[in-house]
Amino acid sequence: DQQVKQNSPSLSVQEGRISILNCDYTNSMFDYFLWYKKYPAEGPTFLISISSIKDKNEDGRFTVFLNKSAKHLSLHIVPSQPGDSAVYFCAASANTGNQFYFGTGTSLTVIP
Amino acid sequence: DSGVTQTPKHLITATGQRVTLRCSPRSGDLSVYWYQQSLDQGLQFLIQYYNGEERAKGNILERFSAQQFPDLHSELNLSSLELGDSALYFCASSLRTGGPEKLFFGSGTQLSVL
Numbered sequence: 486d487q488q489v490k491q492n493s494p495s496l497s498v499q500e501g502r503i504s505i506l507n508c509d510y511t512n513s514m515f516d517y518f519l520w521y522k523k524y525p526a527e528g529p530t531f532l533i534s535i536s537s538i539k540d541k542n543e544d545g546r547f548t549v550f551l552n553k554s555a556k557h558l559s560l561h562i563v564p565s566q567p568g569d570s571a572v573y574f575c576a577a578s579a580n581t582g583n584q585f586y587f588g589t590g591t592s593l594t595v596i597p
Numbered sequence: 598d599s600g601v602t603q604t605p606k607h608l609i610t611a612t613g614q615r616v617t618l619r620c621s622p623r624s625g626d627l628s629v630y631w632y633q634q635s636l637d638q639g640l641q642f643l644i645q646y647y648n649g650e651e652r653a654k655g656n657i658l659e660r661f662s663a664q665q666f667p668d669l670h671s672e673l674n675l676s677s678l679e680l681g682d683s684a685l686y687f688c689a690s691s692l693r694t695g696g697p698e699k700l701f702f703g704s705g706t707q708l709s710v711l
Contacts, residue, residue: 491639519699527704528603529702530702531700574639574640576640584655587640589638
């Protein structure tokens with residue numbers, strides 16, 4: 486049972502434009518959400534997180550938006566750069582639990 | 598560099614065999630997580646240890662087992678290997694037992710079962 490879903494396996498964006506990666510979840514107990522970035526032959530690296538008490542968190546070019554009523558979050562990258570080309574994983578956890586649930590990832594390609 | 602070390606980086610073995618994957622967490626981290634990433638799949642949670650004790654279990658097969666040692670390094674043992682066990686196995690660590698905090702991942706062990 487996939488509790489965290491990333492329905493777009495891939496996304497291509499022109500350099501300088503906005504990249505929007507989406508993630509949906511089913512478990513209403515999730516209260517902490519993270520985005521990870523993964524390059525080939527490397528482990529995932531933490532990018533940005535958001536707690537359920539917020540609806541937006543920003544870090545430089547990266548912004549995560551959380552819509553609790555829709556059980557949806559999105560990652561915005563503005564402006565997109567070729568170095569952003571990677572697989573992006575969305576993850577969620579419940580504060581009372583010990584597991585992080587990951588989505589299947591979205592492969593982002595930023596075209597120069 | 599995340600500070601999480603996984604060895605070996607690559608492992609090629611045959612069906613029916615047994616292998617051990619090793620993970621050293623970041624200095625000071627007490628919690629270790631194991632994840633499996635198969636082709637076109639997300640990161641599937643296998644098991645978590647905190648300070649030597651099992652804390653959470655996910656989709657881990659009975660043929661798989663893990664442990665965390667007093668020095669906090671962890672090993673994932675995979676036995677009676679099948680072709681479908683071929684995957685990338687990641688270890689991650691964190692200071693505590695769960696959220697809200699981020700996980701730090703190693704670079705993974707690529708297991709190929711032939």
